[in-house]
Amino acid sequence: MATKNSMDMDEMLAKVKGRQWALADIDWDAPGVETISEEFRPKLKAFMADLCWIENVGARGFAAMAKKAPTPTIAEIYRYFHAEEQRHANAELALLKRWGMLEDGEIPEPNVNIRMAIEWLDTYADDMPLSVLGTVIPMLEVALDGALLKFLLEEVHDPVCHQVFEKINNDESRHIAVDFEVLDMIGHATARKLAIDFVSNVATPALIIGALMYLPLLNRIRNNIVEMGLEPEKLYRAMERFEKLGNRGEFTHRVPLFQVIRQHAKMVVNPKHPYHLLANSMVTLSEYYPKALFRPIPTWFKELTYEPVTRSVKKGMNAA
Amino acid sequence: MTVRDDRRPTSSGQGASKRHVHTTLVIGAGFIGLGTAIKLREAGIEDLVILERADRVGGTWRDATYPGAACDIPSQLYSFSFAKNPGWSRAYSPSAEILAHIEELAERFDLVKDIRFNTAVTKLAFDKRAAHWEVTAGRKKFYARTVVVASGPLSDASLPNIAGLEDFEGKKVLSARWDNDYDFTGKNVAVIGTGASAVQIIPELVKVAGSVKVFQRTPGWVMPRVDVETPDAVKQVFEKLPVVQQAARSALFFAHEAAATGLVWNTPITTLIQQAGKLHIRMTVKDKWLRRQLTPDFRAGCKRMLMSSDYYPALQADNCKLITWPIAKITPAGLQTCDALQHEVDAIVFATGYDVHLEGPPYPITGLDGQSLQEEWSGHPEAYKSASAHGYPNLFFTCGPNSGPGHNSLLVYAQGQIEYAVSGIRAIVEQDLRWIDVKKDVQDDYNVSMQKRLRSTTWMSGCSSWYLTKDGYNASMYPGFATQYLRQMQDFQIRDYEVSSNAAQRLWNIPRDLTAV
Numbered sequence: 001m002a003t004k005n006s007m008d009m010d011e012m013l014a015k016v017k018g019r020q021w022a023l024a025d026i027d028w029d030a031p032g033v034e035t036i037s038e039e040f041r042p043k044l045k046a047f048m049a050d051l052c053w054i055e056n057v058g059a060r061g062f063a064a065m066a067k068k069a070p071t072p073t074i075a076e077i078y079r080y081f082h083a084e085e086q087r088h089a090n091a092e093l094a095l096l097k098r099w100g101m102l103e104d105g106e107i108p109e110p111n112v113n114i115r116m117a118i119e120w121l122d123t124y125a126d127d128m129p130l131s132v133l134g135t136v137i138p139m140l141e142v143a144l145d146g147a148l149l150k151f152l153l154e155e156v157h158d159p160v161c162h163q164v165f166e167k168i169n170n171d172e173s174r175h176i177a178v179d180f181e182v183l184d185m186i187g188h189a190t191a192r193k194l195a196i197d198f199v200s201n202v203a204t205p206a207l208i209i210g211a212l213m214y215l216p217l218l219n220r221i222r223n224n225i226v227e228m229g230l231e232p233e234k235l236y237r238a239m240e241r242f243e244k245l246g247n248r249g250e251f252t253h254r255v256p257l258f259q260v261i262r263q264h265a266k267m268v269v270n271p272k273h274p275y276h277l278l279a280n281s282m283v284t285l286s287e288y289y290p291k292a293l294f295r296p297i298p299t300w301f302k303e304l305t306y307e308p309v310t311r312s313v314k315k316g317m318n319a320a
Numbered sequence: 321m322t323v324r325d326d327r328r329p330t331s332s333g334q335g336a337s338k339r340h341v342h343t344t345l346v347i348g349a350g351f352i353g354l355g356t357a358i359k360l361r362e363a364g365i366e367d368l369v370i371l372e373r374a375d376r377v378g379g380t381w382r383d384a385t386y387p388g389a390a391c392d393i394p395s396q397l398y399s400f401s402f403a404k405n406p407g408w409s410r411a412y413s414p415s416a417e418i419l420a421h422i423e424e425l426a427e428r429f430d431l432v433k434d435i436r437f438n439t440a441v442t443k444l445a446f447d448k449r450a451a452h453w454e455v456t457a458g459r460k461k462f463y464a465r466t467v468v469v470a471s472g473p474l475s476d477a478s479l480p481n482i483a484g485l486e487d488f489e490g491k492k493v494l495s496a497r498w499d500n501d502y503d504f505t506g507k508n509v510a511v512i513g514t515g516a517s518a519v520q521i522i523p524e525l526v527k528v529a530g531s532v533k534v535f536q537r538t539p540g541w542v543m544p545r546v547d548v549e550t551p552d553a554v555k556q557v558f559e560k561l562p563v564v565q566q567a568a569r570s571a572l573f574f575a576h577e578a579a580a581t582g583l584v585w586n587t588p589i590t591t592l593i594q595q596a597g598k599l600h601i602r603m604t605v606k607d608k609w610l611r612r613q614l615t616p617d618f619r620a621g622c623k624r625m626l627m628s629s630d631y632y633p634a635l636q637a638d639n640c641k642l643i644t645w646p647i648a649k650i651t652p653a654g655l656q657t658c659d660a661l662q663h664e665v666d667a668i669v670f671a672t673g674y675d676v677h678l679e680g681p682p683y684p685i686t687g688l689d690g691q692s693l694q695e696e697w698s699g700h701p702e703a704y705k706s707a708s709a710h711g712y713p714n715l716f717f718t719c720g721p722n723s724g725p726g727h728n729s730l731l732v733y734a735q736g737q738i739e740y741a742v743s744g745i746r747a748i749v750e751q752d753l754r755w756i757d758v759k760k761d762v763q764d765d766y767n768v769s770m771q772k773r774l775r776s777t778t779w780m781s782g783c784s785s786w787y788l789t790k791d792g793y794n795a796s797m798y799p800g801f802a803t804q805y806l807r808q809m810q811d812f813q814i815r816d817y818e819v820s821s822n823a824a825q826r827l828w829n830i831p832r833d834l835t836a837v
Contacts, residue, residue, distance in 0.1 A: 017648075020648035020649065020658055021660065022648070022656050022660045023661065023662075024656075024662050067617055079646060080646055080658055083645040083659045086645070086660075087660035090659060090660050091660060122608070126612070298609050299607050299608075299609045303659075305661065308660070308661065308662060309653075309661070309662045309664055310661060310662070310664070311531075311664045312508055312530060312531035312639070313532070313638070313640060313641040
């Protein structure tokens with residue numbers, strides 16, 4: 001790849017392999033739980049639950065990307081990232097458990113928009129081309145890393161939480177670096193291929209349904225955190241970062257979907273933009289989506305656990 | 321059984337004074353080594369010696385004692401056509417039965433007297449002046465005009481290189497070196513690997529262990545294996561009418577040959593085979609995500625095909641779980657996966673396969689001018705018809721470079737290699753030659769054609785497998801039908817070789833090393 005500072009993916013894979021950590025590395029009973037105020041607890045629980053499920057959704061995205069990776073090394077990196085997103089979700093569940101927000105064996109309920117995202121991923125993700133997944137996933141990661149996690153660390157003063165998110169942030173910075181490198185590789189394709197890829201996918205029901213799922217999910221989370229006191233500027237800065245990191249690549253700007261998502265991000269972060277009328281009504285509408293229409297929750301969604309160590313085999317919820 | 325060593329190994333010709341030069345020395349008393357000895361005897365070569373590192377015959381099948389160990393090629397094809405076994409009990413023979421058959425061969429053909437047990441070859445060097453091979457086995461030395469390497473492709477195995485391996489405090493078991501004294505009953509067990517051995521071990525472990533966690537890196541294509549008992553009546557017919565058994569063998573042979581159109585070459589038939597594999601998953605695996613985890617993303621045939629009808633059901637047993645997260649490290653109590661969880665287990669089974677020696681046998685071999693085979697073969701091993709390597713005269717390989725079948729019985733191929741070696745040895749003995757050494761240009765042309773033909777095969781369709789060297793060169797598989805391979809192996813041509821003859825030397829009385837013509 002002819003980018004100016006193209007990344008050595010073998011080196012990156014070695015780095016990823018060398019920086020593994022486990023739930024057992026963290027003392028979940030260390031003091032600090034008392035720093036969470038009573039009135040903050042329900043909001044924090046809802047926020048963490050969303051965060052945890054978004055990580056899990058991201059994990060599934062990487063699983064799909066591993067099948068499309070341009071090289072075997074990148075496929076292997078994605079295989080690790082898939083596991084690392086799962087690790088983040090597990091760690092966030094363990095924090096919830098530490099804060100006494102989960103009963104034994106309890107796993108927080110995913111909201112309706114998460115359920116929709118799961119269903120979409122399970123049905124379509126494996127058939128999506130890399131140019132779609134490779135653009136949407138960095139967006140989610142930047143939003144997570146840049147806005148949600150920073151916000152959380154400002155609001156929560158539990159040292160264990162900080163310890164956990166320091167590890168998560170380190171992982172995420174590697175994810176973002178690879179994400180944008182691959183996005184740049186995607187942009188390196190011929191204009192003709194980019195155009196064909198874009199046009200043929202925009203028209204697919206899969207992507208239209210995907211957008212219908214993505215818009216309310218993003219707005220629900222945005223609304224939740226704004227309600228919790230996040231200044232919209234932070235979110236704005238995170239979105240700016242998506243654009244900035246993208247523009248750093250030599251060819252990224254040529255990816256049509258990158259431009260679409262970039263424009264969309266601008267609308268999302270502007271609270272006065274009429275776009276929110278649409279997106280928020282979609283959130284409201286999704287609440288009326290008949291639950292009976294959901295297919296059973298896929299088993300990959302049930303693999304999360306807060307238990308650092310397992311002995312025998314457990315299947316289903318809370319399995320490991 | 322007299323197939324074990326009951327005697328002290330006799331040192332054949334220790335010391336230069338009473339140096340005895342055998343006509344042929346065979347390395348390995350496994351299936352192929354014994355087959356070679358049988359055919360050599362049949363050709364009238366009586367002065368032969370077989371070196372075996374263990375204390376009994378059987379090779380890989382002596383060592384493969386893990387639960388469920390069996391052949392994944394139908395029994396009828398898993399014997400030499402010149403020494404069939406009418407008594408196979410099942411469609412796919414368990415390892416103990418194959419071992420018993422090999423032991424029976426050793427007895428039936430009275431081969432034990434020629435086997436030197438507990439004799440592991442450590443060095444092979446060609447003595448140009450004396451025109452024979454000097455074979456070192458520890459402190460012992462053997463001499464032979466010709467050598468057949470029959471040490472097998474799957475004879476060595478070792479623990480994989482995983483961080484923390486040394487720290488594990490539980491039981492470590494290597495599939496190829498099973499510890500039959502360890503009782504798995506009720507134990508929490510981890511199995512690393514999902515290849516040919518694993519799909520046989522896992523269903524057996526699930527029956528007895530408390531829990532079995534299977535750690536998978538890449539799923540393989542699994543085809544159902546219909547393993548039925550052979551009715552007694554059929555065994556009797558095979559015994560009394562060998563022609564019927566030969567017919568059954570031929571039918572199976574050609575059925576496997578047909579599969580080459582999809583398993584050897586990357587064609588629409590490959591896609592059909594994949595559809596069959598997917599259908600197998602669809603019909604036997606209930607959960608959608610598990611189906612995704614088990615569906616390979618490489619072309620069928622690119623890695624070894626797996627044959628099992630009880631692997632998928634075993635994975636879905638209540639006490640079994642498939643884990644596809646990468647392993648971060650091995651801990652004192654078990655394993656840590658990259659999803660941040662630790663799995664405590666009593667034992668880890670490493671079903672991680674064999675150390676395949678693509679770079680040549682695991683002992684140094686020096687040739688005509690002192691060159692090293694291992695050096696020449698590091699990276700890109702090359703031989704002529706998989707059997708002869710230029711610069712290493714009178715040396716015949718079995719399971720040599722580009723001799724592997726992807727769709728048929730290894731023994732069918734081995735039989736071709738044995739025939740080729742015997743033809744070469746007969747030529748040397750009958751024409752009283754000092755040595756024959758395959759011509760460089762003949763070997764080069766052959767390999768250019770091999771690599772060209774390999775391009776359209778499934779093995780080169782983009783997966784990484786033990787068939788390929790690190791840089792993706794295929795020096796292991798034969799790109800063709802077994803029929804083609806056998807035809808080339810039946811066609812030994814002395815003109816492909818540089819020949820040094822005793823007659824020429826006597827006639828002209830010239831120094832020995834100038835007699836090559």
